[in-house]
Amino acid sequence: MAATVHSPIVTYASMLSLLAFCPPFVILLWYTMVHQDGSVIQTCSFLWENGVQGLINIWPSPTAIAWKIIFCYGAFEAALQLLLPGKRVEGPISPTGNRPVYKANGMAAYFVTLATYLGLWWFGIFNPAIVYDHLGEIFSALIFGSLVFCVLLYIKGHVAPSSSDSGSCGNLIIDFYWGMELYPRIGKNFDIKVFTNCRFGMMSWAVLAVTYCIKQYEINGKVSDSMLVNTILMLVYVTKFFWWEAGYWNTMDIAHDRAGFYICWGCLVWVPSIYTSPGMYLVNHPVQLGTQLAIYILVAGCLCIYINYDCDRQRQEFRRTNGKCSVWGKAPSKIVATYTTTAGETKTSLLLTSGWWGLARHFHYVPEISSAFFWTVPALFNNFLPYFYVIFLTILLFDRAKRDDDRCRSKYGKYWKLYCEKVKYRIIPGVY
Numbered sequence: 001m002a003a004t005v006h007s008p009i010v011t012y013a014s015m016l017s018l019l020a021f022c023p024p025f026v027i028l029l030w031y032t033m034v035h036q037d038g039s040v041i042q043t044c045s046f047l048w049e050n051g052v053q054g055l056i057n058i059w060p061s062p063t064a065i066a067w068k069i070i071f072c073y074g075a076f077e078a079a080l081q082l083l084l085p086g087k088r089v090e091g092p093i094s095p096t097g098n099r100p101v102y103k104a105n106g107m108a109a110y111f112v113t114l115a116t117y118l119g120l121w122w123f124g125i126f127n128p129a130i131v132y133d134h135l136g137e138i139f140s141a142l143i144f145g146s147l148v149f150c151v152l153l154y155i156k157g158h159v160a161p162s163s164s165d166s167g168s169c170g171n172l173i174i175d176f177y178w179g180m181e182l183y184p185r186i187g188k189n190f191d192i193k194v195f196t197n198c199r200f201g202m203m204s205w206a207v208l209a210v211t212y213c214i215k216q217y218e219i220n221g222k223v224s225d226s227m228l229v230n231t232i233l234m235l236v237y238v239t240k241f242f243w244w245e246a247g248y249w250n251t252m253d254i255a256h257d258r259a260g261f262y263i264c265w266g267c268l269v270w271v272p273s274i275y276t277s278p279g280m281y282l283v284n285h286p287v288q289l290g291t292q293l294a295i296y297i298l299v300a301g302c303l304c305i306y307i308n309y310d311c312d313r314q315r316q317e318f319r320r321t322n323g324k325c326s327v328w329g330k331a332p333s334k335i336v337a338t339y340t341t342t343a344g345e346t347k348t349s350l351l352l353t354s355g356w357w358g359l360a361r362h363f364h365y366v367p368e369i370s371s372a373f374f375w376t377v378p379a380l381f382n383n384f385l386p387y388f389y390v391i392f393l394t395i396l397l398f399d400r401a402k403r404d405d406d407r408c409r410s411k412y413g414k415y416w417k418l419y420c421e422k423v424k425y426r427i428i429p430g431v432y
Contacts, residue, residue, distance in 0.1 A: 015177045019261065023143045024055060026273045029388070030136050031058050033280045038383040062141030066134050070141055073207070076116075077199040080109040082190060089246045092255050096164045097343045100183050102191060106198055106245035110238070113203055114210065121214060131208070132215040132283065139273050146268040150176065150261045153192070157181045157259075166258075179260025193259050198245055201267030205275050206238040212279035216286060224286035225294040226378035230279050233301040233375035240309045247316045252404055274389055278376040281386040289378060301374030304367040311356040311364035318352045327355035335422065337415035351415070353422045360425040362401040369394050401426050 028043060035058075036042040047054050086105030093099050120126040131138065157166055157180020165182035168175050184192040213231045217223050241248065248254065257263050289297070317325050323334050333354040340346055356363050372390045379386040405426065409416045426432055 012173070015173060019177065022265075022270065023147075024059075026139050026143060026269060027059050027136065028055070029273065029277060029385070030139055030280070032385055033277065034135065034284070038281050038285060038385050040383070040385055060136035060140045062144060063134065063137045065130075066137035066141040067145075069131060069134065069138060070145065073204070074200060077109065077113070077203055078190070078195060080112055081105070081195060081199050084108045084112070087246075089249065091249045093341070093347065094163075094165045094182060094255070095342045097341050097345060098163050098165055098183070100163075100191070100249075102194065102246070102249055103189070104246045106242040109199060110203065110206065110242040114206060117207055117210060127218075128211045128214045129218045131211045135280075139269070142269045142272065146265045149268065150265050153184060153259055153264060154180055156184060175260070177261045179258030179263065182256075182258050184259045193254055193263070194249070196259070196264045196267045197253060198242075198248070201271035202238060202241055204272040206235055208272055208276040209234040209238075209279050212276070212283050216283050219283070220286060224282070225289050225291070226287035226380075227279070227282045229289065229294050229298050229301070229378045230282055230375050232298060233305070233371065234276070234279065236302060237305050237371055237375070240305055244309060244312055244316075247312050250316070250319075252400060252407075256407065274392060277389050278379055278386045281379055281383070285379065285382070287378060287380050294378070297374055297377060301371055304371040304374060307356075308364055308367040308371060311367070314355050315352055315357060318350065323350045323352075327352070330354075333358070333422075335415055335419050337412045337419070339411050339413075339415075349412070351412075351419045353419065358423060359429045360427050361405065361420070361423050362397070362427045363429065365397040365401060365427050369397065398427065 032038060032040060032043040036046070046058075050057065081103075084105040086103040086108065089102045089104045091100040091102060117128065121128050154176050157175070158168070161167075161181050162185040163181070163183050166180055166184075168180060169178075186192065209231050213223055213227055216227050253263060314327060318327065318332055318334075323332060325332065332352055335351040335353060337349045337351055338346055339349065352358075360366075369390065372393050376386050376390055405420075408419075412419070
């Protein structure tokens with residue numbers, strides 16, 4: 001299981017610290033952005049004076065309206081996932097030889113969600129500013145609700161696993177943190193990880209980006225160019241995600257990481273709160289960049305998002321055609337690697353060693369981190385907090401690259417060694 005990538009002490013320390021510190025951090029980030037002018041120093045001095053009682057005092061109680069907003073949003077997204085038409089897509093073969101089947105209707109769900117949300121605002125049925133006004137209560141409800149959700153997932157993994165890609169490692173904390181099942185489903189068609197990761201988590205990113213924009217408009221009677229750049233870039237990124245959603249189902253998040261606290265709580269709570277935080281900060285800190293600087297940042301951000309997309313597209317096309325495609329105008333160079341599944345079957349994989357994937361083994365993380373920087377930089381540099389997401393993303397992706405390399409090394413053996421000799425750098429060409 002994924003937990004064994006790091007040493008046992010590091011694994012336990014990171015798991016227990018994340019379980020203990022992530023929930024209060026979400027509340028402190030919201031409190032600092034909304035009530036302490038984005039100043040970490042002000043929040044720290046408040047906590048220094050008031051201690052744990054201070055944290056308890058600022059922690060909002062989940063209210064009926066918060067639960068109502070979450071339930072309506074979650075039920076709407078679940079309905080779209082089940083009911084909207086979509087192409088049948090097969091995921092990669094799992095370690096036990098299963099091949100999950102999905103319905104690719106993410107792009108349709110994305111457009112229906114945004115059109116419905118904006119329509120409700122436009123026709124005066126629901127004001128998105130209400131979401132911002134109750135944000136602390138919503139995050140608080142998500143923290144506790146998602147914890148219960150993860151406990152239920154843990155129980156389901158023991159009692160009624162959806163496939164043979166499940167099981168316990170014998171340690172309750174590791175099972176809860178990393179998850180029991182790779183592909184948990186409700187019934188035959190409702191995939192829980194597609195719901196948590198894509199339809200709840202990633203969709204909430206777009207919904208909240210729009211919410212922050214509308215709230216700033218309500219406060220100031222206009223939207224600053226910094227908020228526009230931030231919102232456009234985040235929406236371009238999320239649009240790219242849903243356009244490529246079927247490709248995401250081949251990635252580590254879905255195909256290798258089990259459904260536990262790490263992935264599911266992260267997507268249900270951390271994505272809506274932390275990933276959207278630059279926009280949350282800009283609501284009360286409108287910055288006028290000027291047309292020229294705004295366009296420079298927008299173009300640079302769009303270029304990074306495009307390169308990130310093209311990296312994924314290039315590898316997807318390479319896999320789809322079994323290497324019979326052109327990469328940057330010529331035949332791709334590749335390594336044919338064989339491996340054995342847990343069921344003892346011998347399989348073959350192609351490892352791409354040209355194009356973007358010849359620059360570094362995880363080069364696509366460079367434009368991803370750069371994109372995050374470009375939608376954060378409109379906040380300028382008065383406060384450090386808006387940049388937390390960029391720093392967090394960098395740590396997350398560097399750790400993920402290491403975990404992926406370790407997993408591939410144990411899966412492919414000598415072929416992975418050969419691959420690393422050909423593509424020497426892990427993430428940054430010439431550096432790392």
